[in-house]
Amino acid sequence: MDENMEGNKEKRNDSENAIETLHQDGVKRMRIDLDQEDNSNSSNLSENISNHFVGLFGGTSTDNGIPTTGVDLENISNVKIGSSQTRVENSEQTSNEMVEEAGSSKLEELIRPDNNSQNETRITDEDSCDSDGENNNSTSGSENTIMHNTDTDSDSEGQDDEYDEDDVLRKAKPSHSFFMVPEFIQRQYGYPTRKANPALFQQRCYGSLMNVQKMELMYKLEDHEGCVNSLNFSPDGKYLASGSDDLKVVIWDWTVGKPYLKIPTRHKKNLFQTKFLNLKGSDLHLATCAKDGQVSYMQIKNEGLREARKLGQHRGPCHKLAVLKDQPQIILSAGEDGIVFNHDIRRPKAERIVYVKDVHSHEVSLYSIHSHPLKSQEFCVAGRENSVRVYDQRKSSQPLALYCPYKATDPKFTRGFHVTCAVYNHDGTEILASYYDSDIFLFDTEKESGQYAHRYTGHRNVATIKAVNFFGPKSEFIISGSDCAHIFFWEKKTEAITQFLLADDNGIVNCLEPHPQLPFLATSGLDYDVKLWVPSCEDEPSFGDLASTIRDNKRNCWLNNDPSSESQESSEDDNWFAFYPFGW
Template identity: 45%
Template sequence: MSTDGDPLPLNSGDSNPLLDTLAPMPLAPDTADPARASEVDSVGVHPNPVSLSGSSISSPASPASSPSDPRVNGGLRRRKIRRRVSSSSSSSVASSSSNRASPTPSSSTSSAEAFADADEDEDRGSIDHQDPPNPRRRLAIEDALNLPVMKKPSHALKARPLRSLMEREMFAKSALFRDQFIGSSSLVERFELSYELSGHMGCVNALDFNETGTRLASGSDDLDVFIWDWERRRPAFSFNSGHRANVFQSKFLLFAGDTHVVTASRDGQVRLAELSATGTCNQTRKLAQHRGPSHKLTLLPSQPHTLLSGGEDGAVIHIDVREPKPGRKLLVQKKNEKMVPIYSIDSNKAQDEIFCTSGRDQYIRLFDRRKPSSALKEFCPHHLNGDSSMKTNVTCAVFSRDGSEVIGSYNDEDIYLFETEHSNRADFVKRYQGHRNSATVKGVKFYGNNDEYVISGSDCGHIFIWSKEQESIVHVIVDADEKGVVNVLEPHPHLPVLATSGLDDEIKIWLPTSKNLVTQETIAKIVIKNLREREDSNTVHEVDGEMLMEIWRQIQRNRAARVRNESFIGKGTLKVPQMTTRMMRMKGREREFNAQLLKSTQDAFHR
């Protein structure tokens, strides 16, 4: 035994705190014998020996160990651990011999395939909890952990509760106290589902907190807008939006005590709802009309009565709710004299003359609304610039709080961050990987009072949270949507609270209360699964994702309407003439949808 430095007291009668700390860990095998090392490694023991002050501790199964060795008789707890590891080691001898007889997976087998094969083995019940783990699954996990996104430096922004609390009380630094805690990874890593808000009868496409964070507005495929008292887990009131198709956006205007809500819809209308203090909607009126669906609105902090809307007709409309004709076309986004549909629009909070758009091409464009004739700058990752083989769209782009950065989520690609001060056509500076954005028009947001994180939903039904600076995955909120896709994320303006929605009819509220952290192994499995699905989708002909979403929404609307009609007839509250009128209205909407579907299909194949 080598003795570098002072040896630790390992007498049987003495209690060694360092060894007690290591007691729950399986002891490492003697690496002098490769066969023994591989056998013990098959049950999950690390092959490297544990060294205490230069002393190598041998495995209990090693011939070098004996019952009289003081390292073995160092306490009752260590003897129990030793017996458990010894039994595991002995049982692994037979299993390892059978493993040697079976063919080893080739190095050309991908991690995704290994995961798939291991999942099939588990479904057949061939893996028991006492057996060694499937070698292909272990290989896949190791490969996944070696992916670039999994090897990013970890985010270590930890809160200091006592120091921050003292500074808040002694120096009135309440804002600093709040910022440190909301941006602390100790809280971000613990987001879990707290409760759901139920009331909508369709997919929830829009969420927006008011300035104080006391109310939450939501818009849905059921054409209703709900104003939620989210802390009490109930709606304050709801009203019909006046739209004829899916509500894509609902926002509180920045004046008059949250009594005005603007909405945008698939029907292309931008509407204003005027609310009363008693919790009712006085009226809704049309502010502007796009010649195609309007997905997003953005408010102008310096002018609380104004907003901008973007639509799939490529137009940006400037709206002032005080004017008799509030809508004024600001620009039409074009590329090579061809109109580019807009999916997203966002204003710079620090300088709201500047706004950005994204849509059905690979560019994020910055405009000045004082000189909107041409874009100030265009940003696109260089590997996507000019590549005609990749029909990449930017489903959402948003500014940071200070306007120095803009992030964009690319469909079936990654999320990229650009510096707005960089020159025109400059490449990205940060890249966030691991999620999947293919099926829907998916949002992306900064999170934290200092924009410490980037958050996005995914087609796998999970929510990804990355460190903005390190690009590493800080947390994955697992199973955030039962039907599989998370589209909308809305952080609370002042608290560590997150509201999300997707294909489910419910809104989910997430709080940092979980006692269990998601392991890196779980994150690696999710990442490799998304990577496999992305690779598979590139090998087949894909139908337009927007068209698939419209088919899904139509099925959901018809199902919800049938349920409502059956319940009304059962209660005797719906007469036959009313039923006939409602069914005729549904038939008319179905014919209109079929015509739109046919046109979308033709456009998709022509592209």
């Protein structure tokens, strides 16, 4: 009897041990499966949520970020928490089943819902844009790339004597921060965020990468009989003024592609600049300058020219004018005689502000002048020397600052190294300078002189006095023409080329004028027309010829810098024709 009881007891113990072993094996297998599932869910969570968004908003182009199908507004509120809720419920159900089967309290820790994964879900689903509407994650990554790719103080030391033409092609591509359908939804439904403001919507749209990559030629404005040397939109953006070698100013109603007024000027030589004055009233007010050195003023009514008079005279050609925003009746002019004049249309005579001379007391031929957008007394000039100079009208005996990308001991600091154009950005914190037979440099005006923040490469600036400009309401992009007949767009922070357009049949693009409110661009060059570019292209941007074009531009620069070439042996007067190879 006792032996039977002991035998039964041993059998029960063996059964319990076997059951316990099975439980432990099951727990181990569940633990392994759970870990694998947890890792898989964690790694694929963002992808699943992204696919869920694609199901709601439609397929999204990887280049322009525009959803291609309709929007299911009813499911938008469920997107943020749907994936994480499902995961939490499944995890809790699995937890209960495993606890019941295994009877082990230690499993509660192992299968508790992963807080990090929930945080990942929340961060992925929620709007990750910062106060400026840019993606924080992509911005952070871009900044790291910028710091790696940007030429900083080391360039000022002359440590990058040669650069590979493919460097610009390897720049980190900027990411999109503007997505059309979500932006339209926020604007139309009036979501309680600052993004619902129509003015802010317009700014974000104008300065978006999407619009730059959608640029295409809308039409040509044809009425001139010579090369078009200057372009300027009216302050309200309604009209576009162009000046040409035919000594005429044409005011275009660019929205319909037709001339509004054609005005012959009193200039004797090539017209170089036309500028609107933002004066009150229904009349249009224009200032012009030309190769003959004259600075003129015109008042225009609907029926035609009302008044035209001469404001001042330079001893040499006058290339550029600057108009003060808070004092539109004042015009600044810079000439090849090295003098900057202040012209007040209310006064009969111009006032000389500064006579620019180099360290050897030789006058510096000036090709560019631009006024500070916020400080009306401050302006920058550039010309046939290596530095961009900043002056204050109230104390102009000495420049406030000098900006040059290289030191005097650097090999690049050669006799022919000079500036063809320099402009301020939208708030005056940066100056953009295009150098003859070199690159484009961006200077931070809030830092020490002589250090540049960014460098933009790929184009070529030799044949004419080429302009450079910012594009976007917050100066998000850099634009320039080139001797290769193309327009180049660079993203300012990454220095990457974001658009590349063929823009001149005769080979050179000189002028680029962005619209003051809309993402439109007017350009001109050696052709006898004005080209208007708008973001309406449905195809992705094509960069098929970009690499070969950059190599050709670089090769031409090497030939131009060859000491054995005739251009290096020519005199200072002979070098003038490098700017006007067609006998201007």
